Amino acid sequence: MRRISSLTRVAVGVASLALAATACGGTSSDDSSDTASESKGGKGLAIAYDVGGKGDQSFNDAAYAGLEKAKKEFGYQTADIEPTDGETDADKEQRLASLAKQGYNPVIGVGFAYGPALEAASKKYPKTTFGIVDSVVEGDNVASLVFAEQEASYLAGVAAAKATKTDTVGFVGGVDIPLIHKFEAGFEQGVKDTKPDVKVLSQYLTQTAEEGGFSSPDKGKAAAEGQLEKNADVIYQAAGLSGQGVIEAAAKKKAWAIGVDSDQYNQEALSAYKGYILTSALKDVGGAVFSLAESVEDGKPLSGVQTFDLKVDGVGLADSNPKMAEIPGLSDAVAKAKEGIIDGSIKVKTE
Known part of the structure; x- marks a missing residue:
């Protein structure tokens, strides 16, 4: 496992994005197929939102900005999925596993609440790179994106x-x-x-x-x-x-x-x-999301703890x-x- 203490910040221009709230349980994706396997790959970045979802003008929207930058930069398909009220860790795990099964890579859980679910899903899909924002999860195919x-x-x-x-x-x-x-x-x-x-x-x-x-x-x-x-x-x-x-x-x-x-x-x-x-x-959540997507695109997926602090403008x-x-x-x-x-x-x- 590679462990990197800091990354150069990738600016994502969060302020330029006009974002609208979407309904709980909604999905935004360029491909709704659920039959693709992990080995298919090629679909690029997928994110699963934390509570509040897209449209919070804050944490989740920053992650969405990173997804949009990656989509524009690499021209691949993306997906972003809303949380549901009262969901369990099992629900979160199913969501992440479904994205990996469809061929999305990397798959990122936005928020510490995804910790147990992401740990479980990453073990089931070892060829997929997973990321989690605001928490640390161990795994050779997991990047923990944390901030000061x-x-x-x-x-x-x-x-x-x-x-x-x-x-x-x-x-x-x-x-x-x-x-x-x-x-x-x-x-x-x-x-x-x-x-x-x-x-x-x-x-x-x-x-x-x-x-x-x-x-x-x-x-x-x-x-x-x-x-x-x-x-x-x-x-x-x-x-x-x-x-x-x-x-x-x-x-x-x-x-x-x-x-x-x-x-x-x-x-x-x-x-x-x-x-x-x-x-x-x-917090440059968008930059962290984009950095992980970029590393996978370059064939050198990040793993371990990635710390974003003032020194790197994180x-x-x-x-x-x-x-x-x-x-x-x-x-x-x-x-x-x-x-x-x-x-x-x-x-x-x-x-």
Whole structure:
């Protein structure tokens, strides 16, 4: 198994894609045949979405951007499949196995929830390269695509500390799990390192993904409204589709929202609120998806843990909103913090 600690970032232009939500259980594919075998191959990349599905303007849509880039670059067939409500690991395994059986290669599970299913499916189809985003799965034919979310979140915290006028900021996490703890830890550290007296309000929407923490804008909106009532004027969300509710609530109160994963300032579905999206903590999920597809196309499929961090521009902070430059000291503080993280003088916590 080849184990690679980092990759050069592949830009995918997430902001340029206008994405529309699709119904749960839906499938988008250039070939609906389910009779092809793994040995047929030649169909290229397939992705299976996490909760929230395509149209979340965040995590899943970033993966879709990578798929679209690969489709355009290599001219092959692709497939992207939605999750279903209340599905089990067995349902996920069947989905991944079906894609491999049809000849798609690589097959990528978008989200840590695919861990057990992808481990099982990859053993059944050893000639297919599998990828998983945000989790580590062992296997000679598996690439684990993971990110230093805490580093991008630290930069978001620096920006929040510079932007707040009330000295109170908020964090809304979708689900109370270790992955989202990384976002919270980095954000709070960035805030405190920049302006120690700033108060950080934190809230998780649910304890499990099944309760809708990543897929319920109404929950995100309610949480943000509660923090706004407590005087928060900047709120960072790491909540998938639920984050749209956070952004809406902040905009209605003319407070700042900080997006996540994709550059949400440039997402068409959020255009009504873009004036209040200060920045976004970026994860180049699309670049990771494309990199794996490219490696298979080149006949040298990646495997093992692939870590995307600030050093390779695998994570970062968006600067699309020109208002960022109008906030005294913000841009310089973010640049200095980024340099410190890369050279090791700033050690960012993960919990």
